[in-house]
Amino acid sequence: MIEKTANSKLNSETSLRAALCHAPVTIFALPKAFVGDANQIQKNAFRSWSQLSPAVDVLLFGDEDGIAEFAAEHEIAHVAQIERNENGTPLVGSAFSMAHAVSTSPILVYCNSDVILDRSFTDAMEALANQDQFEHWLAIGQRLDVPIDRELDFENDSQRQWLRRRCDSHGTKSSHVCKEYFAFPRNMFQAVPPFAVGRGNWDNWMVASVKPDGAPVIDLSRQVKAVHQTHDYTHMKASRMKCYVSGEEARENERLAGGRNLISGSTCTHRLGPDGIQKIGLLRAGLDFLGDVPRFAKLMTQLLLSR
Template sequence: MKPLLTLFSAPKPFDREHIALIQRNAIRSWLALGEKVEVLLLGAENGLAEVAAEMGVRHLPEVARNEQGTPLVSSIFALARDAASAPYLCYVNADIILLPDFLEAVEAILAQTPDDFLMVGRRWDVDITTPLETTEGWAQRLRTFARANGRLHSSFGIDYFVFPKAAYADMPPFAVGRAGWDNWMIYHARKQGWKVIDATQATTVIHQRHDYAHLPGGQPHYRLEESQENIRLAGGRSHMFSILEANYTLSDGKVRRLHRPHIALLRSIELGLQRRGYPTSRGGLALLRLSRRLQTHFRAT
C-alpha cells in the first residue's frame, strides 16, 4: 500500500539520555500511525544511524550544513521530497509525539481541500520521563495525561507542517533548530494564497519538554545569532507569522474559514511596529507581549 503521508524530521544527537528518550518516543508514535505513514530521518547526528536501523526507519545522512555546522532546512526538505513515496509531506520536530487524531485530521483536510494548503497547530507541553509503549489504549491514555498535566503552548510555537509534496521547493538556506524559519513557512503560504489551516481543535500534539543544553551556551534557540540570520533570510521580523495568521480552522471534521477582525487588527499593529524596527524598550516589548496575549485570548473565544 502506498503511504498517504511522509513524516520527516532532523533529530538532535542521541548522546544525551533525556533527548534520546524523547526522540525515541516521538519516532515510536509516528510509526504507530500505521501503513498510511512513512518516516524519514535526516542528518548525520551522533546515534541517528543506529536508532534508524534499530527502528526500521529510512535514514538520509547527506544533509547540507551552514558554516556553523547546523543542518539547512532547504536541504532537509529537498532530500525528503526526493525520497518520499507519499503525495503529502509533514515536517515534524523530533520531540513531538503524534496521536492517531493527527492522521485523522490530515485525512479530513485532504477530503475537502487537497491542494494549496498548509496544516499547522498548537502543541501541548508535557513532562515525559519514561519510554513510550504503544500498547492497546496508549493514545487515549496519553491524550488524557497531556490535557490534565500539560500546557497548551502559544500560537508562536510551530512544530509541524503538513503540505502537498510540490510545495516549498524553493526555500532560503535557513538553519534548522533555530527561530524564524517556521514563521516564514506560514508567511510564505499566506503570500501564495494557500489555505493555512489551524488543526489545534482537532488534534492533541504533544511536545516533550527538554532543556537547551544541546545548543551553544545552553541558550534558547531564539537568542542565537543563527536565529537572527534566519529572520534576515525570511525578509525581516514583519514576516514572522504565527498560527494566529491561519485563515482556516479544522473543527468537528470540517475546514472552516476564520474571520476574526480583532485578531487581524492587533496583528497588523504588531507587524507595523516591527516594520519600523523591532521594539527594544521595556514599554515596546510589554506592548508586544500584551498584543500576543490578547490575540491568543481572542483566538480561543
C-alpha cells in the same frame, strides 16, 4: 558559506535504512544526537509516528550519534547526508529538498523530533487529502507541552492510557508562535532557503510566505493532539534567546526570511473542524489573538531570563 552535498546522487550517497512504503503521508525530521534527554524524547516521538494508523512513512535526516542505529532497529528510512552551514548546523532547506526527492507521498510533513502524534493526526491528514477546496495549502497547529518521564510503548494500551491521563493532568497549551509541524501538499516548498534548523525565524517564514499567493494556512489545533515533550535546553551551545532571536544564526535566518514575520507567520486564515475547512472570521481571529497573549508573554519572559 554552505557545505554542499549532491542531492542528485541520493542513490549512491544516501543511506536508506528501510524502504519507504509510499504511504499517503511522509513525516520527516532532523533529529539531534540520541544522547541525554533527547535519547528518550526522540525515541518516544519517532515510535509514535511509526505506529500511526493509517501508516505513514517516517524519514530521518542527519548523521548525529544514534540516528542510523535507531532507524535501522525500527526499520525507519534514514538519509545520512545533509547540507550544513559553516557552523555545522543542518539546513532546513536541504531536508525539504531531499524529502521531495526521496518520498512519493502526496502530503509531506516536517515535524520537530520531540513531538508525539496520535491517530488524531492521521485523521486530520485524511481530511486534508480528501478536501477539494484548495490545491495549495499549509497546515499547522498548537502544541500541548507535557512532561514525560519515561520511554513509551505505543503498542501497549496501558501506556497509551497513561499518556492520555498525563496530558489531561499536566498538559499546558503553548503559544501559537511555537510551531511544531508543517503539513503541505508536495507541490509546495520544493525550494526552501538555507535556514539553520533549531534557530528562530524560519518557522514564521513558512507561514508568512504562502499568504501573498492566497494559499490558506489551516489551523489543526482543535483536531490534532500534538504532544510536545518538555525538556531543558542544555544541548544548546548558546542561550535560548541567542538561538531563537539574537544569535548569529537566528539573525541569518531572519535575513533569509525577510524579517521576523511574527504576526503574519503565526496566524491562520482557516480552521479544520468536524465539518471541514472553514475560514476564520475577523472576530474569531481577534479573540484567538487576545487569548494567546498570556502564553506569548510567558514565552518571552522565559527567553529574556535565558540571556
